[in-house]
Amino acid sequence: MNVYLIDDEQANREVLQILIQKYYPEIKIIGESDNLNTFLESRELQQKTDLLFLDILMPDSTGFDLLNQLDKRTFEVILVTGFEQFAIQAFEHSVIDYVLKPIDKDRFCSAIEKAKKRLSENKLIESIKNQSDNRHKIAVIKNKKTHYIACSNVAYMIGQSGGYTTIFCKDGESYLLSRSLSNLETDCSDISYLLRVSQSIIINLQDILTCDQGGSGYIGLKTNDFEVFLPRRKKRDVLQQVEGYLKSKA
Structure with a gap:
């Protein structure tokens, strides 16, 4: 070093x-x-x-x-x-x-x-980035073992202090990763269904269960019944991106 x-x-x-x-x-x-x-x-x-x-x-x-x-x-x-x-x-x-x-x-x-x-x-x-079959996977170390999380299995990610991020998966597993949310956002920039909706949260648009546009607006996910309340300054942009993605999959 x-x-x-x-x-x-x-x-x-x-x-x-x-x-x-x-x-x-x-x-x-x-x-x-x-x-x-x-x-x-x-x-x-x-x-x-x-x-x-x-x-x-x-x-x-x-x-x-x-x-x-x-x-x-x-x-x-x-x-x-x-x-x-x-x-x-x-x-x-x-x-x-x-x-x-x-x-x-x-x-x-x-x-x-x-x-x-x-x-x-x-x-x-x-x-891992240099291996094409792992392009849409996130590597994390848990219990001294390396796990490869498919991005499609990610429900949401929450940024923590000190440049850490907790990843919550659709299968119920969670992982603490020694990388910042911004770093992960950059790596996942070509994955259309992962969207940063606030300073500290990225969600998987495929996991959306409800979407309320009233007030500040919030998005409900299937996994863990997690609800994301949107910052007012980002509400319109986030909801437009969500609507555009959902229409493209309809």
């Missing part, structure tokens, strides 16, 4: 270096910086990096400024900060973890383990 460090204070970068060298000597630190530009302006660095330790508050910018400027992020991110109030923004940017300063050893190791698991799963997913 290749790691890059961004923090405007050298002492903080040194703490991270010591923790990595002591508890994860197999991890390679490929560079560090006291500003965002060094990393932002180097496509080569971004491509080499597997995990980025990123400070939030810096003199002229924030870590979120960097994340906002990266269209397609191929590395995982652990935010390191002395402030608790950025947790919601961290979730919105699908970072793998959020570690407070001064850094606790156990908290640091927990974040690293999450990153290692995510990166391992990402490699598995990439290998």
Whole structure:
């Protein structure tokens, strides 16, 4: 695993270096910086990096400024900060973890383990993508076994904090996946019956049982009698897409 460090204070970068060298000597630190530009302006660095330790508050910018400027992020991110109030923004940017300063050893190791698991799963997913017969399947690890979920068996998916997603299947099974909902949405973009209906929910249009257009509007699914209440700003667009899909299958 290749790691890059961004923090405007050298002492903080040194703490991270010591923790990595002591508890994860197999991890390679490929560079560090006291500003965002060094990393932002180097496509080569971004491509080499597997995990980025990123400070939030810096003199002229924030870590979120960097994340906002990266269209397609191929590395995982652990935010390191002395402030608790950025947790919601961290979730919105699908970072793998959020570690407070001064850094606790156990908290640091927990974040690293999450990153290692995510990166391992990402490699598995990439290998599956290259197999045509698995194009419409989602790979998940449960009880140390790899399961391949047919997208047609997915009833709905709910995004969780820390870039995780819970998948609920028509057959009654559920799986916690170490991938963000946005990441899954991108992978399933060519599957017409999977639709993101809110910030945190993707549903299978084939599983719709009821559709109420009154008020804010909601959609009822067969699986688990699950009901999705639609955000007002997305109601019209979502209901139009639902209607269009159902008409195409009539």
